[in-house]
Amino acid sequence: MLLFGLDLDYVLVVVLFCVGLYMLVSKSNLLKKLLGLNVMETAVFAFIVTSGMIEGGDPPILVAGTAAPYASPIPQAMVLTGIVVAVSVTAVALALIVQIHAHFGTIEVDELKELP
Template identity: 50%
Template sequence: MIDLLATHYNYLMFVALVGLGLYGVTASSNLVKKIIGLNIFQVGIFLFIVTSGYIDGGSPPVVHGHGAETYVSPLPHVLILTAIVVGVSLTAVALALVVRIYEAYGTLDEDTIREVRLND
């Protein structure tokens, strides 16, 4: 079991990052902390997808007389590049919404905002 964790530490890091991100999203009532937790969660997913596409001894899929028998698929890396762009855009929109919420309610606490909206 120890040897398995020593060789596949990336999966352990994946579980730790996803757990930490999920905890940040669910446990905090501060909206900025929720966005940070969402970003940590995304990084864990990115790590999992990139490392699951790794093949030991594989070579790049360039076929100019290379002669390798095992090639590494570039698809996971391309998907992660796209996901990073989407994640940055999502973070920018979320932070812009947080700024507008703070201007409207004067707080970033989710419970306080809910109380103010219920009393209106």
């Protein structure tokens, strides 16, 4: 979709990325920061997948009933591995957050900074 010469899908991705970045830098709660990181990751995946689309294209699965043009398979494969890495990162970060809460009783960065 084009609007004023801007590709709306790409602009949307930038907006989502910035919302995630804002959560990451401005929120004090570690869980909210991690949610922001996840929003950023998804925005980047959306950007990569979107860049591989083609006008009127079918998915890159060459079976009967589909026809050229096909969407590019490379971005999709890269994003597939990226999603799994993202969930690994999230799991490690969440385990760390649970440990931080168990040790200090808070997951607010502001309060963690005040600790002796």
